[in-house]
Amino acid sequence: MDKLRLGIIGIGNIGSGHVGNIISGQCPEIEITAAADRRESRRAWIRERLPGIPVFNEGEELIASGKSDAVLICVPHYQHPPLAISAMRRGLHTMVEKPAGVYTQQVREMNKEADLHPELAFGLMYNQRTNCVYRKLKEMIDGGELGSLKRVSWLITDWYRTQIYYDSGMWRATWAGEGGGVLLNQCPHQLDLLQWLCGLPVRVRAFCHEGKWHDIEVEDDVTAYLEFGNGATGVFVTTTGDAPGTNRLEITGTLGKIVCENDRLVFSRLAADEREWCVSCPEGFKKPEWETFEVPTDGENPQHSGVLNAFADRILHGGPLIADGREGIRGLMLSNAMHLSSWLGRPVDLPFDEQLFKDMLTERCRHSRHKEDADITFDTAGTY
Amino acid sequence: MDKLRLGIIGIGNIGSGHVGNIISGQCPEIEITAAADRRESRRAWIRERLPGIPVFNEGEELIASGKSDAVLICVPHYQHPPLAISAMRRGLHTMVEKPAGVYTQQVREMNKEADLHPELAFGLMYNQRTNCVYRKLKEMIDGGELGSLKRVSWLITDWYRTQIYYDSGMWRATWAGEGGGVLLNQCPHQLDLLQWLCGLPVRVRAFCHEGKWHDIEVEDDVTAYLEFGNGATGVFVTTTGDAPGTNRLEITGTLGKIVCENDRLVFSRLAADEREWCVSCPEGFKKPEWETFEVPTDGENPQHSGVLNAFADRILHGGPLIADGREGIRGLMLSNAMHLSSWLGRPVDLPFDEQLFKDMLTERCRHSRHKEDADITFDTAGTY
Numbered sequence: 138m139d140k141l142r143l144g145i146i147g148i149g150n151i152g153s154g155h156v157g158n159i160i161s162g163q164c165p166e167i168e169i170t171a172a173a174d175r176r177e178s179r180r181a182w183i184r185e186r187l188p189g190i191p192v193f194n195e196g197e198e199l200i201a202s203g204k205s206d207a208v209l210i211c212v213p214h215y216q217h218p219p220l221a222i223s224a225m226r227r228g229l230h231t232m233v234e235k236p237a238g239v240y241t242q243q244v245r246e247m248n249k250e251a252d253l254h255p256e257l258a259f260g261l262m263y264n265q266r267t268n269c270v271y272r273k274l275k276e277m278i279d280g281g282e283l284g285s286l287k288r289v290s291w292l293i294t295d296w297y298r299t300q301i302y303y304d305s306g307m308w309r310a311t312w313a314g315e316g317g318g319v320l321l322n323q324c325p326h327q328l329d330l331l332q333w334l335c336g337l338p339v340r341v342r343a344f345c346h347e348g349k350w351h352d353i354e355v356e357d358d359v360t361a362y363l364e365f366g367n368g369a370t371g372v373f374v375t376t377t378g379d380a381p382g383t384n385r386l387e388i389t390g391t392l393g394k395i396v397c398e399n400d401r402l403v404f405s406r407l408a409a410d411e412r413e414w415c416v417s418c419p420e421g422f423k424k425p426e427w428e429t430f431e432v433p434t435d436g437e438n439p440q441h442s443g444v445l446n447a448f449a450d451r452i453l454h455g456g457p458l459i460a461d462g463r464e465g466i467r468g469l470m471l472s473n474a475m476h477l478s479s480w481l482g483r484p485v486d487l488p489f490d491e492q493l494f495k496d497m498l499t500e501r502c503r504h505s506r507h508k509e510d511a512d513i514t515f516d517t518a519g520t521y
Numbered sequence: 522m523d524k525l526r527l528g529i530i531g532i533g534n535i536g537s538g539h540v541g542n543i544i545s546g547q548c549p550e551i552e553i554t555a556a557a558d559r560r561e562s563r564r565a566w567i568r569e570r571l572p573g574i575p576v577f578n579e580g581e582e583l584i585a586s587g588k589s590d591a592v593l594i595c596v597p598h599y600q601h602p603p604l605a606i607s608a609m610r611r612g613l614h615t616m617v618e619k620p621a622g623v624y625t626q627q628v629r630e631m632n633k634e635a636d637l638h639p640e641l642a643f644g645l646m647y648n649q650r651t652n653c654v655y656r657k658l659k660e661m662i663d664g665g666e667l668g669s670l671k672r673v674s675w676l677i678t679d680w681y682r683t684q685i686y687y688d689s690g691m692w693r694a695t696w697a698g699e700g701g702g703v704l705l706n707q708c709p710h711q712l713d714l715l716q717w718l719c720g721l722p723v724r725v726r727a728f729c730h731e732g733k734w735h736d737i738e739v740e741d742d743v744t745a746y747l748e749f750g751n752g753a754t755g756v757f758v759t760t761t762g763d764a765p766g767t768n769r770l771e772i773t774g775t776l777g778k779i780v781c782e783n784d785r786l787v788f789s790r791l792a793a794d795e796r797e798w799c800v801s802c803p804e805g806f807k808k809p810e811w812e813t814f815e816v817p818t819d820g821e822n823p824q825h826s827g828v829l830n831a832f833a834d835r836i837l838h839g840g841p842l843i844a845d846g847r848e849g850i851r852g853l854m855l856s857n858a859m860h861l862s863s864w865l866g867r868p869v870d871l872p873f874d875e876q877l878f879k880d881m882l883t884e885r886c887r888h889s890r891h892k893e894d895a896d897i898t899f900d901t902a903g904t905y
Contacts, residue, residue, distance in 0.1 A: 344746055370744055378795070382808075415762070421689055
């Protein structure tokens with residue numbers, strides 16, 4: 138293979154963005170050889186840009202066509218696992234947009250299928266893992282520079298969306314169509330990064346507010362309290378209703394505090410381990426000495442193209458993926474646990490009762506509102 | 522009266538600080554004319570600094586002595602309301618250190634007594650209300666510059682204390698002696714400022730961790746989720762276990778976001794009301810325009826001396842207090858509600874069941890640990 142022959146399933150907001158990146162030359166080892174969308178308007182859009190490639194109505198048709206060696210799945214979340222399973226059964230390498238799915242049971246099926254095909258590349262579009270500040274932070278945490286985790290606080294309230302955003306697609310922001318709101322659509326990145334950096338919490342208490350800032354039935358405002366296995370705690374606050382909003386991640390360990398905001402990492406590094414200092418210092422109010430400085434990074438942030446290029450590299454040359462598809466379930470566990478905690482009005486331990494979550498979600502889907510499809514596709518550049 | 526004749530009851534960490542401020546000339550209208558402490562070591566300390574003034578063992582003796590026209594009450598929290606009530610009954614102007622008391626029922630008694638003596642000045646030592654950044658913030662919020670409250674987040678984790686701090690006094694960090702931990706001792710300032718700036722929440726869900734970072738029986742780590750009457754939400758995170766810690770208050774309204782950190786106020790002011798923008802903007806991802814700038818203040822932060830000078834001014838010249846004593850109950854309601862929520866493991870609505878709180882506190886006092894008195898007094902300059 139000279140180039141990876143990629144089929145794109147779903148050419149909505151994000152699928153169109155991938156097409157744009159690839160045809161503008163950002164993914165030199167990838168060639169789009171097929172596309173699929175249920176909407177004629179989107180099929181016309183892709184035909185105009187890539188004349189001559191086969192364009193299908195259904196993802197399953199693309200998968201069965203043999204026109205590509207890999208698929209990129211960019212359809213509404215519920216369809217991620219079934220399409221990925223079909224693709225892997227047909228021997229296709231598979232890249233799935235976030236979230237991995239809507240509920241963990243369906244994602245477990247997808248992961249089980251992936252385990253049957255170790256020869257296939259299976260990745261998740263966690264493009265924010267390519268950001269130099271998060272990569273550097275991961276390296277520092279794994280290298281022990283923060284010591285043991287004590288506290289994490291992520292205010293991620295800059296996912297602003299207007300009402301027309303929610304009115305733009307019939308599946309958007311409905312239980313039946315999307316399966317959730319800000320936790321399912323905007324926050325899978327941060328939920329993945331949180332578990333990637335700090336590990337999965339063992340307990341979650343979340344307060345999800347549905348339709349608080351928009352005329353939608355799902356949550357657009359969430360505050361969650363987290364407890365980790367070693368006793369560390371955290372808060373995770375998100376919304377699509379705040380402007381201009383904040384994206385500030387603070388992690389405190391026994392060796393200091395690091396703040397990630399405005400694409401900068403600022404580390405306050407202690408000269409002593411706080412846990413040892415606390416019991417040995419002869420003064421009542423004195424903190425260990427510390428120095429605060431900005432942590433240099435490599436400045437690289439290749440985002441979606443970076444994830445796709447690593448995917449192609451994996452298939453063509455055996456290199457590493459940015460995020461193995463099987464890891465997608467972890468952020469979704471966190472998201473599902475937050476929903477479940479809010480629905481039950483009590484803390485939820487992880488792993489949680491996945492059947493109960495599914496049942497409660499299904500009940501919501503049964504009363505999900507019908508929306509007219511406005512068939513609007515936005516340019517999402519710079520929004521993720 | 523030329524000068525206010527002040528009696529100081531309690532010459533521990535904070536009382537000694539007040540004495541130092543006054544004798545160094547920071548309170549030109551105040552003269553210390555009496556002092557009281559139960560510890561001989563502290564009585565010796567004050568005799569050395571103010572030879573000739575009457576020094577009592579008990580606050581009640583000072584109050585009955587007629588040696589002062591006002592008292593400053595700096596004893597362990599439980600004794601604040603009974604001493605204040607005695608002082609007011611004797612016709613003494615009364616300034617009470619924070620917190621107003623340990624449980625709201627006793628503070629209601631104190632406030633009831635104050636209502637019987639409108640001629641007396643009754644103030645609370647909320648010295649952080651004198652800080653120019655909080656005064657400016659209050660002015661901006663009250664002036665409508667932020668619009669309606671949407672979200673507040675206060676990370677106040679820079680109240681670091683070592684183990685020896687807790688070992689320094691037998692009343693410290695015990696249910697029977699202090700009635701709580703970081704919420705009762707360090708955070709009354711922020712709890713007061715929070716209610717002063719944003720109003721009291723109507724519902725609280727808190728997670729208080731007792732003895733998490735220190736060998737103490739009360740909480741030294743708290744995460745609380747707040748709901749306000751208009752639907753706004755908040756988080757309040759505090760601890761005495763983090764170093765270097767953070768003090769970052771962020772308030773978002775419909776007209777923008779303001780962040781108070783490192784003694785700076787940074788305002789991101791929207792060009793349009795977000796609530797109107799959300800439903801009228803024809804684009805899906807677009808925020809209203811905004812400008813971010815540092816808000817100038819008058820730079821003044823007279824702290825404890827400022828509170829005492831206003832108290833003297835009130836008595837001598839009829840000026841305004843920094844904080845009326847009756848307002849002390851509001852921060853305490855918040856603190857009590859957080860404790861109660863954590864003890865019950867569920868959200869607590871305000872006003873809460875004050876008898877239930879008292880009963881649950883009393884039960885904890887019954888099993889409170891006995892501590893040896895190390896009789897250590899710290900220099901607290903710069904720690905509040």
